[in-house]
Amino acid sequence: MDVRCPHVDALRTFISGSVLRCRPVSSVRYSHWITSVFSLKTSVPLRAEPKKKKKVDPRRELMVKERLKKKVKKLEKIPPELIPIEDFIPPAKCFDEIRVRSPPKLSFEESERRALLLKEWSRYKNLQHQTDMMAIEEALQAQTQALKELQLESEELYRAAIGPDSSLFPFHHHGPSFMPLVPNQEAPYGKYYDITRVYTQ
DSSP: OOOOOHHHHHHHHHHHHHHHHHHHHHHHTTSSSSSSSSSOOOOOOOOOOOOOOOOOOOHHHHHHHHHHHHHHHHHHSSSOOOOOGGGGSSOGGGGGGGGOOOOOOHHHHHHHHHHHHHHHHHHHHHHHHHHHHHHHHHHHHHHHHHHHHHHHHHHHHHHHHOOOOSSSSSOOOOOOOOOOTTTOOOOOOOOOOOOOOOOOO
């Protein structure tokens, strides 16, 4: 016994008739607006709608502006904070009292020995300084006497003697050659890590 539903038969005839009557459309098969009969039915893609502007009470806007003006006046009364110079601020670990180094305790004999050694060293350096000053003074006197004698002998040789001696310090220097700038050249700075703190007022 074959039992058929009239709705199923009607659907089959509608699909077969529509398929036979429709022409194959290949160019619009994958379009968003026109879909094929055998494809899944999807809704039309919606575009974004402009947001509706909320109705703002003008009194509220005035109140908000007045509050902002009051905040600005309060901020103007506060003096601006100075940006600290980090180079002049010692690190916190330097203020730690635990890191204070106590001086070593010396015996009486060791302290006396160091005091006598310091006195002897000061005497030695004083004698060395006096000897050097005497040698320099004698050399200057001998040089002055020799220049006087040379001036009496020959004025030309005296002028050459008091002139600068270029062979005393042989120094040759070649500077950089002139080169025109390369247009639109960006000199590389190299890799570095910027750890500069930015302070906002």
